[in-house]
Amino acid sequence: MSQAASARKWTVEKSERRNTIPEGLWLRCPSCAQMIYRRQMEANLHCCPECGHHFRIGAVERVRQLLDTGSFSPMFTTLSPRDPLGFADLRAYPDRLAAEQRKTGQQDGVQAGEGFIKGRPAMLCCLDLTFMMGSMGSVVGETVTRSIEHATRLGLPLVVVSCSGGARMQEAGLSLMQMAKTSAALARYDKAGGLFISVLTDPTTGGVTASFAMLGDVIVAEPNALIGFAGPRVIQQTIRQELPEGFQRSEFLLSSGLVDRVVSRKDLRSELARLIDYAGM
Amino acid sequence: MSTFYQLEFERPVVEIERQITEAERGEAAPKAAAGVPALGGVADGAGGEASANGSSPPADLVALRARRDEVLRELYRDLSPWDSVRVARHPNRPQTRDYIDRLCRDFCELHGDRRYGDDPAMVTGFGRIGSIKCLIVGHQKGRDTQEKLACHFGCAHPEGYRKALAKMKLAEKYGLPIVTFVDTPGAYPGLGAEQRGQAEAIAVNLREMSTLRTPIVSVVIGEGGSGGALGIAVSNRVAMLRHSWYSVISPEGCAAILWKQANEQTNNAAANALKLTSRDNLELGIIDSIIDEPLGGAHRDPAAAATQLERWVIDELTRLREVNPDVLVEERYARFRRMGSYAEQMADTEPIGSD
Numbered sequence: 001m002s003q004a005a006s007a008r009k010w011t012v013e014k015s016e017r018r019n020t021i022p023e024g025l026w027l028r029c030p031s032c033a034q035m036i037y038r039r040q041m042e043a044n045l046h047c048c049p050e051c052g053h054h055f056r057i058g059a060v061e062r063v064r065q066l067l068d069t070g071s072f073s074p075m076f077t078t079l080s081p082r083d084p085l086g087f088a089d090l091r092a093y094p095d096r097l098a099a100e101q102r103k104t105g106q107q108d109g110v111q112a113g114e115g116f117i118k119g120r121p122a123m124l125c126c127l128d129l130t131f132m133m134g135s136m137g138s139v140v141g142e143t144v145t146r147s148i149e150h151a152t153r154l155g156l157p158l159v160v161v162s163c164s165g166g167a168r169m170q171e172a173g174l175s176l177m178q179m180a181k182t183s184a185a186l187a188r189y190d191k192a193g194g195l196f197i198s199v200l201t202d203p204t205t206g207g208v209t210a211s212f213a214m215l216g217d218v219i220v221a222e223p224n225a226l227i228g229f230a231g232p233r234v235i236q237q238t239i240r241q242e243l244p245e246g247f248q249r250s251e252f253l254l255s256s257g258l259v260d261r262v263v264s265r266k267d268l269r270s271e272l273a274r275l276i277d278y279a280g281m
Numbered sequence: 282m283s284t285f286y287q288l289e290f291e292r293p294v295v296e297i298e299r300q301i302t303e304a305e306r307g308e309a310a311p312k313a314a315a316g317v318p319a320l321g322g323v324a325d326g327a328g329g330e331a332s333a334n335g336s337s338p339p340a341d342l343v344a345l346r347a348r349r350d351e352v353l354r355e356l357y358r359d360l361s362p363w364d365s366v367r368v369a370r371h372p373n374r375p376q377t378r379d380y381i382d383r384l385c386r387d388f389c390e391l392h393g394d395r396r397y398g399d400d401p402a403m404v405t406g407f408g409r410i411g412s413i414k415c416l417i418v419g420h421q422k423g424r425d426t427q428e429k430l431a432c433h434f435g436c437a438h439p440e441g442y443r444k445a446l447a448k449m450k451l452a453e454k455y456g457l458p459i460v461t462f463v464d465t466p467g468a469y470p471g472l473g474a475e476q477r478g479q480a481e482a483i484a485v486n487l488r489e490m491s492t493l494r495t496p497i498v499s500v501v502i503g504e505g506g507s508g509g510a511l512g513i514a515v516s517n518r519v520a521m522l523r524h525s526w527y528s529v530i531s532p533e534g535c536a537a538i539l540w541k542q543a544n545e546q547t548n549n550a551a552a553n554a555l556k557l558t559s560r561d562n563l564e565l566g567i568i569d570s571i572i573d574e575p576l577g578g579a580h581r582d583p584a585a586a587a588t589q590l591e592r593w594v595i596d597e598l599t600r601l602r603e604v605n606p607d608v609l610v611e612e613r614y615a616r617f618r619r620m621g622s623y624a625e626q627m628a629d630t631e632p633i634g635s636d
Contacts, residue, residue, distance in 0.1 A: 084565065084622035085556045089539035138621030145618070167507075167529045169539060172555045173567045176529040177620035179508060180515045183484060184491035184614050191492075207529070209480035210468075210508040215488055229480035229508070230470030234534075238470050248475060256476045 029053050045265045054222050054265055056202060058104070059111035059128035062161050066269055067115035067124060074113040076146050081108050081139045085172055093170040096132070104131050108139035109164075112147045114156070118273040120281075123151040126161040127208070133165035136208050140168075141178025144212060148185040148196075157195040157281040159272055162213040166206020179211035186215050195279040197272060200227050200250070200259065218275055219259045221250035222268070227259075286372050290356060290364045294577075297349045304342050353577040360524065362561075363552035366532055368524040369503045373580035375587065377404050377419030377462040380502065383587035384410050384594075385417070391448050397477060400441030402432040402469070403513075405448040410460065411595040413602070416452035418445045418513050419462030422503070435504070436469035439482035442512050446486050449493060458496040458598050461513045466531055468509030483512040490515035491617070496601035496609055498594060500572065501525045501559075502579075517613050518597045520570040521559035522586070524578050527567065528557035567620065 026035050031053035041048060045065055046055040057065075063072050087093040101107060109131030115124055125147040127134040136144075144160065151158040167175035189196060198216025200209075202225035210229055213219075221227060228235075228248040236243060246252050253259045263271045287295050360368065368374070381388050385408035393399040401421060408417045421428075422435030445461075452459050468479055490497065490513075497516035504510070505527030521527055530538075535555055536547035543551075556562070559571045572593050579586035601609065 078626045080624045080626065082622050082624050085554070087554050089535075089550070089554060090541075138623045142621050142623055169530055169535055169555070171622070172529050172557065173527060173562055173565055174621055176507060176511055177567060177617060179484075180487050180491070180511055180617040181620055183487035184515070184617050187488045187492050188614075190488075207508055210483040210512075211487055212484070214478070214481040214484040228475050229468065229483070230475065234470045235472065235475065239472060243472070247472070252476075256478070258478050258481060 047265055052223070052264065054202065054224065056129055056163070058130040059106075059109070059126035059161075062126045063111055063113075063115070063124060065265070066126075066159070066161070066272065067117060068119065071116040072113050072124075073115065074111065075150065076112055076143045077107070079107065079139045079142055081137055081171075083170070084138070084174060085170070087170040087172070089170075096170070100131050104128070106131055108137070108143075109134050110140045110143045112143050114150075117159070117269060117276065120273055120276045121156055122272075122276065123147055123154075123156045123158045124161075125159070127164050129163045132168065134163050134208075135165050135168035135175075136178050137168035137171040137175050138178065141175070141181055144178075144182045145185045148182065148189050148212075151194055152185075152189045152192050155192070155194070155281070157197065157276045157279065158189065159197045159199060160212060160216075161199040161201060162204045162208050163201040164204055164206070164208035164213075166208055175207065179207050182212040183215060186212055190217075195276065195281045197275055199268070199272075200253075201225050203227070205229070205231055214258075216260075217279075218261075220261045220263045220268070220271065221253060221259045223250055223262055223264055225250045227253050288364070288367050288371065290360075290367070294349055294352045294356065297345060297352060301342065301345045301349060304345060308339070308342070350576060353581075357524075357577060361549070361552070362526070362555070362558050363532060363549040365524050365558050366504075366526050366552055368578045368580075369526050371578065371580045374503055375579050375583040376424065377421045377464060377502070378424075379583055380462060380587055380590060381406075381408060381417060381419070383584065384408070384591050388417070391451075392444075394440045394444035394447055396443060397440040400438050400444060401428070402435055402437040402465075403441030403445050405444055407457070410591060410598070413458065413595065413598050415458045415460050415598065416448055417460050417462070418448065419502075420465040420509075420513070422464060433469050435465045436467060437465065437509060437512075438469050438471075438474045439477040439479050442468070442479075442482040442486050445513050446489055449490065449497075453493045453495045456495060458498070458602060459493070459516075460594055460598070461497065461499040461516065463499055463501040463505050463510045463514050463527070464503035464525075465506050465509045466504050467506035467534075468512065480508075483508045486512045487515055491614055492610060494606035494610055496598060496604070497613070498597045498601070500590060500593070501527045501568070502590070504531075506531055515613070515617065517601055517609060517616065518570070519568045520572050520593055520597075521562060521568050522572050522579060522590070523559050523574045525559060526552075526557040527559075527562050528555045530555070532557070 029048040032051035034050040046057045083093045109128040112125040196217050198219045200221040204227045250262045254262050388408040390406035404421045405418045420435045421432050423429030423432035498518045499514040499516040501521040532548045532552040533543040535551040536543040540547035562568045572589050575582035575585035
């Protein structure tokens with residue numbers, strides 16, 4: 001079996017165990033407070049059937065939602081994280097990594113590969129919130145960079161779906177450098193005439209926002225996603241006043257001129273296809 | 282020097298410095314009484330004259346100073362990372378404008394981002410370092426309370442990053458090398474900053490700096506906090522002053538998140554864990570050189586610190602000026618491209634039929 005094929009089988013198996021939402025047949029929507037049937041919510045792209053609230057989803061589910069069925073060829077799956085700093089807070093980084101790897105069945109918090117969006121070939125890279133809050137360490141940074149380079153080489157449109165707490169503290173300075181690395185790679189992709197669609201989902205903050213996520217040729221955001229440089233708590237502590245309603249949410253960014261479009265999950269796939277068509281890629 | 286701001290770990294040297302101050306005063310007073318204007322704080326050379334009361338404080342002074350230097354050398358030799366952060370934040374530590382004043386004779390400041398405003402936390406302008414014409418960009422923390430408030434303690438807003446980029450493009454246009462001084466706890470986390478696109482401003486700087494066809498060198502002169510620091514440090518060469526720090530987050534921020542609280546103990550632990558000192562950054566390959574500071578830190582002798590800094594900048598720029606712009610861009614790309622540490626298991630390296 002080829003490496004890609006075995007990785008694909010593996011991701012499908014794991015996706016069944018993936019769980020970002022509390023267990024149980026029924027759950028209460030945090031937005032409209034309605035009791036909703038889990039199966040129905042999942043069938044609705046993990047959105048509340050009553051109010052449309054977007055539940056957070058992992059990268060495997062995201063890939064499944066965006067790409068044509070069976071078209072995903074995972075790439076860069078041989079990368080795995082190390083502990084270059086010997087980092088330990090209340091828990092040692094290697095232990096934390098091992099626990100996250102057991103929990104998610106993944107090496108790190110990112111899925112990347114080629115696939116088709118409504119028949120259009122594209123390079124897709126999705127950060128994974130379920131793995132250490134989607135934080136960007138060396139593996140995420142390297143995977144994003146290689147995705148950009150691959151798209152540059154093959155002239156593919158590039159879609160990166162971001163959801164991240166920011167740079168990964170456990171890799172400290174090396175995480176910080178991933179911001180420069182990914183951004184520099186995007187400069188080359190840009191020069192080569194590529195189309196980079198950056199999709200911002202709840203939440204996208206810190207070093208991810210301050211690098212590739214805000215560098216999209218077109219930036220779209222899922223509704224009501226928290227998007228910002230600093231977290232709301234940090235800002236509140238700094239300015240010592242109440243933050244306005246909806247601050248740092250997608251719609252706020254839209255009205256501030258920072259994103260192009262706010263797009264519901266159900267429309268995202270066709271929206272991506274449409275943008276690729278307009279760019280003629 | 283008597284009102285010198287003292288760091289906790291410098292306590293052993295406080296008493297000695299007090300004695301030195303007293304001895305200096307004792308020496309100066311008779312002269313002042315005799316109508317000779319005393320030069321406050323200028324102690325060197327005073328040892329040559331015997332004082333009026335016949336004893337010989339100069340000998341004491343020499344001994345005291347030697348003792349102070351010895352203690353300082355001891356204290357600063359193995360500074361803990363957290364203490365290093367404290368030195369980096371010392372209120373008397375030279376800032377961007379101090380270095381500009383010492384290094385450039387004819388600094389021509391350029392203001393404003395042409396879009397929103399002029400951020401005093403980011404200083405930009407043309408200047409000559411040695412004989413080299415260049416563009417200087419640096420964070421400014423502010424010296425007195427008023428300036429500190431205006432500069433938000435060195436936390437730049439989006440307009441600061443945009444101003445920096447606009448001036449750097451100017452430098453590229455005229456073939457001037459760029460020198461940046463990094464000294465920020467982080468980019469400003471506030472309402473207006475978010476609304477005006479703090480993240481976008483930094484991200485664009487990272488992308489655009491990687492393409493500038495002119496040499497860029499950076500020195501972390503104090504604090505190198507996160508994206509706010511990197512936003513002007515995508516450079517061909519990066520150095521740190523020995524007692525500065527550079528990392529993805531401040532020790533307090535890290536402690537608050539990973540240790541759930543920021544206090545003396547957790548800040549200390551976080552500072553250790555983050556590997557934020559100049560030596561750590563050199564080992565990790567994040568910086569290229571460490572610039573030595575005068576004994577007891579740059580704040581004790583700003584002139585000496587400036588001289589060291591100037592030497593490094595001139596050395597690097599002299600070398601880089603000879604390099605073709607295409608190569609400069611290529612090298613800068615490669616410099617950041619290789620950053621990171623990960624394992625890569627080769628997919629098909631298992632020898633076939635080995636068993």
